[in-house]
Amino acid sequence: MKKKQFTQILGFSLLRTCACAVILVLAVILYDIASKGAVVINWKFLTTMPADGMTKGGILPAIIGTFLVTVITAILAIPLGMGCAIYLNEYAKDGLITRFIRMAIRNLSGVPSIVYGLFGVILFVQLMNIGTCILAAGFTLGLMTLPWTITASEEALKNVPNSYREGSLALGATKWQTIKTNVLPYAVSGMLTGTILGLSRAAGETAPILFTGAAFYLPHLPKSLFDQFMALPYHLYIMSTQHHSISKVRPIAYGTALVLIALVFTMNLFAVILRYKLRKVKME
């Protein structure tokens, strides 16, 4: 009896340690970046251009670049991903084509991001000839986000009870009416939650934008979506590995990292709030 209890406590503690380790990792990363990055962050840092060979000044163009690219990513990934999820969950019959689509989605999520980058160069930059620019990079990231968007959206659709669909069909609604009025309203916040999580990942990616539009340094802000841009993750990469005096610009690198993490966390927080709201609606 005593031994049994001891084993239980031991097992419990081990499992708890595993769980706490995750928090520890996050805490260490956050502490490191926050403590070293916070010193450079001020209004000027966020709102001015880099100066003196990027050893001084702010990171405004990188913030704006990442923002614009993420918007393009969302514009591509949200309709395409949601549409695909609606088709798969509501319309597709289980057949060869459906299985093929699902297999494709599973495999897409396993493609390394650098490969997406190369694909983006070929498809958007060269074949569609839109050049290295915000649009090309956003589209590339959008494609990369698709598997997440689709999977999360499908999950949200699956959470809508089938009785809503049947109840609506039994009243003489068409399939599309049923989806539009009695399924999507209850799935859309879940779909958005997953999509935002995908977008927040995309916002932090470097490899897919490396060849498709991100620039080492630009003296001015992008004037259109067909211009090259600076981005937070790429800027961070440059500041920590490619700059001519890495040690001198280290604080700027940390500041950039902090801004990037804050951006990603804000997006995730937004997703969490959405999910919370969704749960509340469901319980009502």
Next chain:
Amino acid sequence: MDSPKIMVRNFNFYYGASKALKNINIDIPENRVTGIIGPSGCGKSTFLRSLNRMNDVIVNARAEGRVVLDGRNIYDEDVDVVDIRRKVGMVFQKSNPFPKSIFENVAYGLKINGVKDKYYINETIEKSLRDAAIWEEVKDRLHKSAFELSGGQQQRICIARALAVQPEVLLMDEPASALDPTATLKIEELIQALKKKYTIVIVTHNMQQAARISDFTAFFMLGELVEYNLTGIMFTKPSKKITEDYITGRFG
């Protein structure tokens, strides 16, 4: 028998390779309650869902034969399934109000059928709720969520929702199976009142209930229609031994 509202002829139904309904022939009379009884898995619900083609949504399912509603086979290719379902309403076993207000629940069928006239919608909602014998209980909270109601009330909201689109036939799949005796009694009284206006087909697991509320009773077993007759005859002198065994509770 009175003029049949629905005539089912040589009807078979398959889930993949397994045959769930075997050569069903039955006439369902207008403005009467037809009860469907039988042990679990006998095809009662499948049969019911064949009458408004709700089985269409099931993957790999296939229907064969004819279900003739007002002289028209609802499985003909040029029939719009949406029209059939508006004419043949359905109440499900588990009450399934939508996560909307009581008002929106009952108005749902009208709105998807393109009704815009606010006055008409308000009128119809009140009438449907009255017909479903729940108006008095909800009239002061029409804009509250339907989820706040009790199980029995929710089921009557679902009945009102089905009535609002003015169907001619009402299919009910064990509508009282999840309810307590008081709520069950209310639903049963309601069914008696509704048959003046509607043709009702009700699946029930409860023999006493079938005896109480239905005018005709059909006994299904293993996908076959074993016996079909006036309820009075079915429950006093059934012509088949197996019907008698089931009704007297020797199996099931």
